[in-house]
Amino acid sequence: MVESSQNENIEILTYSEVEEVGGYIGNFDVKIRKKARFVDIDKCTGCGTCYQKCPVKVPSEFDMEMGMRKAIYVPFPQAVPNVPVIDKEHCRMFTKGKCSICQKLCQADAVDYEQKDEIIEDRFGAIVVATGYDLFDASVYGEYGGGRFKDVITGLQLERLISPAGPTGGHIKRPSDGKEPKNVVFIQCVGSRDIEKGVPYCSNVCCMYTAKQAVLLKEHLPEVQTNIFYMDIRSAGKNYEQFVQRTMEQYGALYIRGRVSKIYQRGDKLIVKGADTLVGIQVEVEADMVVLATGITPRHDSKNLAGILSIPYDQFGFFTELHPKLAPIETVTSGIFLTGACQAPKDIPDTVASASGAAAKVASLFSSDEMSMEPLVSTIDTAVCSMCKACVEVCPYGAIQEEEITLRDGTKKKQLIVLESVCHGCGACVSTCRSSCIMLRGMTDEQIFDELMAVAQ
Amino acid sequence: MENRLKEEAGKLLKEGKVDYIVGYGKGSVKFRTSPLITNKEEELENLVINPFIANNLSRYPIELKARVGIVVKGCDSRSLISLIQDKKVNREDVVILGVPCEGVVDIKKIEKHIGKDIDQIEEIKREGENLTIQANGSNQTLSFKDAIFDKCLGCEYPTPLEYDVLLGTEISPKPDMEKSLMRIKELENMDATDRWSYWREEFSKCIRCYGCKNVCPACFCERCFIDVNIPQWVNTYATWQDNLVFQLIRTLHVAGRCSDCGECERACPVGIPLRSLQRKMVEEVKDLFDYEAGVDKDALPVFTHYEDTDPEEFIK
Amino acid sequence: MEETKWEPKVVGFLCHWCSYAGADLSGSARLEYPHNIRIIRIPCSGRVDPMFILRALQNGVDGVIVSGCHPGDCHYQSGNFHARRKFAVIRRLLDYVGIEPERVQFSWVAASEGPKMAQVINEFVEGVRKVGPNRLFKDERRDGE
Numbered sequence: 001m002v003e004s005s006q007n008e009n010i011e012i013l014t015y016s017e018v019e020e021v022g023g024y025i026g027n028f029d030v031k032i033r034k035k036a037r038f039v040d041i042d043k044c045t046g047c048g049t050c051y052q053k054c055p056v057k058v059p060s061e062f063d064m065e066m067g068m069r070k071a072i073y074v075p076f077p078q079a080v081p082n083v084p085v086i087d088k089e090h091c092r093m094f095t096k097g098k099c100s101i102c103q104k105l106c107q108a109d110a111v112d113y114e115q116k117d118e119i120i121e122d123r124f125g126a127i128v129v130a131t132g133y134d135l136f137d138a139s140v141y142g143e144y145g146g147g148r149f150k151d152v153i154t155g156l157q158l159e160r161l162i163s164p165a166g167p168t169g170g171h172i173k174r175p176s177d178g179k180e181p182k183n184v185v186f187i188q189c190v191g192s193r194d195i196e197k198g199v200p201y202c203s204n205v206c207c208m209y210t211a212k213q214a215v216l217l218k219e220h221l222p223e224v225q226t227n228i229f230y231m232d233i234r235s236a237g238k239n240y241e242q243f244v245q246r247t248m249e250q251y252g253a254l255y256i257r258g259r260v261s262k263i264y265q266r267g268d269k270l271i272v273k274g275a276d277t278l279v280g281i282q283v284e285v286e287a288d289m290v291v292l293a294t295g296i297t298p299r300h301d302s303k304n305l306a307g308i309l310s311i312p313y314d315q316f317g318f319f320t321e322l323h324p325k326l327a328p329i330e331t332v333t334s335g336i337f338l339t340g341a342c343q344a345p346k347d348i349p350d351t352v353a354s355a356s357g358a359a360a361k362v363a364s365l366f367s368s369d370e371m372s373m374e375p376l377v378s379t380i381d382t383a384v385c386s387m388c389k390a391c392v393e394v395c396p397y398g399a400i401q402e403e404e405i406t407l408r409d410g411t412k413k414k415q416l417i418v419l420e421s422v423c424h425g426c427g428a429c430v431s432t433c434r435s436s437c438i439m440l441r442g443m444t445d446e447q448i449f450d451e452l453m454a455v456a457q
Numbered sequence: 458m459e460n461r462l463k464e465e466a467g468k469l470l471k472e473g474k475v476d477y478i479v480g481y482g483k484g485s486v487k488f489r490t491s492p493l494i495t496n497k498e499e500e501l502e503n504l505v506i507n508p509f510i511a512n513n514l515s516r517y518p519i520e521l522k523a524r525v526g527i528v529v530k531g532c533d534s535r536s537l538i539s540l541i542q543d544k545k546v547n548r549e550d551v552v553i554l555g556v557p558c559e560g561v562v563d564i565k566k567i568e569k570h571i572g573k574d575i576d577q578i579e580e581i582k583r584e585g586e587n588l589t590i591q592a593n594g595s596n597q598t599l600s601f602k603d604a605i606f607d608k609c610l611g612c613e614y615p616t617p618l619e620y621d622v623l624l625g626t627e628i629s630p631k632p633d634m635e636k637s638l639m640r641i642k643e644l645e646n647m648d649a650t651d652r653w654s655y656w657r658e659e660f661s662k663c664i665r666c667y668g669c670k671n672v673c674p675a676c677f678c679e680r681c682f683i684d685v686n687i688p689q690w691v692n693t694y695a696t697w698q699d700n701l702v703f704q705l706i707r708t709l710h711v712a713g714r715c716s717d718c719g720e721c722e723r724a725c726p727v728g729i730p731l732r733s734l735q736r737k738m739v740e741e742v743k744d745l746f747d748y749e750a751g752v753d754k755d756a757l758p759v760f761t762h763y764e765d766t767d768p769e770e771f772i773k
Numbered sequence: 774m775e776e777t778k779w780e781p782k783v784v785g786f787l788c789h790w791c792s793y794a795g796a797d798l799s800g801s802a803r804l805e806y807p808h809n810i811r812i813i814r815i816p817c818s819g820r821v822d823p824m825f826i827l828r829a830l831q832n833g834v835d836g837v838i839v840s841g842c843h844p845g846d847c848h849y850q851s852g853n854f855h856a857r858r859k860f861a862v863i864r865r866l867l868d869y870v871g872i873e874p875e876r877v878q879f880s881w882v883a884a885s886e887g888p889k890m891a892q893v894i895n896e897f898v899e900g901v902r903k904v905g906p907n908r909l910f911k912d913e914r915r916d917g918e
């Protein structure tokens with residue numbers, strides 16, 4: 001991100017939301033709300049005094065609520081831009097109307113409580129959607145404690161515990177009492193592949209990140225014993241299977257094929273009861289910490305964004321590509337591309353590949369001033385059109401627009417035109433037009449009619 | 458009501474709020490009214506409101522392309538709302554003079570009831586729930602209900618749904634669906650072969666005058682599909698099959714926008730029961746999509762929108 | 774004429790992305806469906822103008838089937854939803870004027886549903902065979918053609 005921010009051709013708008021998208025490939029008119037961060041980006045030097053001195057402490061979202069942040073904060077150390085933002089919900093200036101410590105201490109005079117949201121309206125040639133995913137909420141599983149046990153954490157929380165920049169500085173301590181865990185249980189497929197309580201699909205990444213975390217745990221704490229409850233190990237990918245084998249053989253992870261039926265507290269231990277279906281016995285593990293491999297779900301607001309972009313989504317809320325095999329990056333709206341986990345659960349190599357693909361698609365789109373299109377495009381005979389605009393309403397792409405022309409005698413006339421670069425040639429407008437004044441080139445009424453007459457003979 | 462109309466229409470013209478007044482004037486045929494379109498105040502004297510105001514005037518604002526003060530009955534207001542939904546009429550460009558209406562007299566029904574031709578009828582007077590008809594010097598009475606159009610019998614919106622000035626007091630609807638839809642129910646109860654023979658006979662009469670499409674407020678296309686010859690949707694020689702195809706397609710085109718004003722049937726010179734087709738579609742659209750044309754000007758037109766939950770039990 | 778030799782002649786409007794591909798698949802899977810159907814490929818079921826159906830029946834076709842993608846699967850997002858509304862009223866209108874409902878059929882068949890396509894066509898052709906030749910609409914003057 002730092003590298004991209006330094007590229008003169010890339011402008012990064014963080015803390016901003018897309019509100020409206022109009023236009024078409026090559027000419028998208030986008031309205032972006034740049035939310036007020038209450039700190040002037042141009043003035044701030046990133047010294048950090050404000051968030052060191054801020055008196056309000058809030059659980060940190062980036063640390064998965066395992067550490068604390070301030071009400072004025074930089075979300076994580078490598079954030080771009082390295083400028084703090086004020087959390088309006090918790091900052092005392094906004095909740096109680098007094099404090100202003102950060103403003104007083106800021107030597108650059110960058111804190112501005114009066115800052116307003118800024119609306120940016122601009123024209124863009126292409127849109128790449130990379131909005132990512134949400135984590136499955138494991139609290140629906142009562143058998144895993146439903147959020148009651150402090151030492152039952154998610155994979156992403158463990159990730160923060162391992163991170164040198166995390167809340168524990170990279171020391172793996174369990175949340176309840178800060179002790180180093182000796183025996184850790186991992187549970188796979190939390191939410192994934194569960195039609196009853198979760199989602200039916202496989203989240204793709206959990207098998208591998210669990211194996212990686214088992215390895216990292218062992219490297220940090222050589223004494224630790226890892227136990228992994230799994231349904232199937234899905235290690236399809238280059239070198240993935242070898243990695244899982246190494247996790248077992250070299251790092252001593254104990255893979256148990258079966259599900260966990262119950263977790264309960266006994267003293268300072270968590271008792272994990274489950275089944276080992278390969279041996280056909282009940283197992284009970286006395287664990288210090290349990291890590292849930294929570295699955296990937298679409299972002300909670302993905303359907304809303306799909307509406308703004310007019311791109312389809314599947315039954316879960318993942319955005320749908322144009323074709324699952326032949327056009328995995330394009331969407332039905334030409335000029336809008338997908339990458340990453342907003343489309344389906346993807347791991348890092350897949351995400352990087354699809355991101356590179358999207359970038360290449362955009363680059364090739366921009367490489368020439370003209371583009372070739374499918375010849376199946378509608379045209380309107382404006383001379384006989386009665387402007388009922390039924391076609392405008394059925395067009396899924398917004399390809400039919402109104403324009404005003406000046407006639408030879410100087411009078412103005414409104415008429416409908418088809419934007420050829422936007423039309424996909426579905427023909428919904430043609431069959432909706434009651435006066436037959438729309439023609440779908442290459443699939444005209446006349447062509448179909450003649451076929452029909454030939455067939456009827 | 459008539460005086461109130463003249464007064465309001467005069468005001469609209471004088472204040473320059475509209476360019477034209479569209480209302481009813483005395484017709485050239487006895488009893489019947491014909492549209493009165495004027496921009497002169499002195500002509501407003503000729504405006505009438507009586508039990509014979511059958512014409513649906515809602516087409517005129519499209520053709521006049523000006524600001525119009527228009528007289529509408531309950532049924533006409535629905536056509537006008539449909540046209541607003543179809544973006545053919547700007548709500549801001551019309552001043553709607555609403556006439557609450559108890560039903561319009563069908564002179565053909567009177568002729569049939571008393572067995573006399575229109576030329577022999579001298580006077581028709583409304584007295585309470587009855588009509589007194591003077592023909593050849595003698596008086597006959599007929600219930601008002603027996604003399605109004607079938608569509609009026611089933612009228613659910615006697616008071617205009619959209620108006621700027623209401624020229625009378627609101628009337629509560631008393632629809633008699635059984636009577637109004639009698640012919641449709643009869644047809645539904647026939648078996649398919651008989652239905653086919655019925656329509657075959659009816660459409661053999663059609664002379665392709667296109668009165669139905671010319672009078673229909675939903676048929677506002679600059680060019681009708683009937684005039685398209687690439688491809689030739691409907692053959693130009695008028696066989697009964699082609700007549701039926703023409704009318705079926707027209708029916709589908711106006712479905713969801715037709716509010717059963719009955720003008721097509723009234724205009725038909727050979728007496729094809731066209732309302733039985735159109736009204737049937739009104740019922741079907743209501744049944745399938747819970748939609749009534751011309752009731753809400755902000756409603757989404759039924760055939761350019763859809764619901765995920767639309768019925769599809771007929772699809773394999 | 775020799776009634777016994779009559780074979781129904783039906784037209785299928787199949788959408789390019791789902792049903793046409795489904796029919797293709799049923800072919801490559803060596804599934805059989807009757808040769809009575811003549812398939813016309815269209816981009817989307819939403820492309821089918823009711824006029825095609827009426828004109829087909831008028832010109833001596835014994836039955837018309839229109840098939841598109843399942844709701845939600847439309848390649849063009851909403852074509853089949855619009856088609857669904859149109860088809861619902863066409864069916865009822867044709868029934869009302871006395872055309873046997875067996876002559877007009879709609880179906881959703883996905884590209885992966887080769888067997889379903891074959892089954893739908895089979896059942897449809899059998900249904901049309903049962904109601905017999907479409908003599909209703911036929912213009913007698915064109916009988917010799």
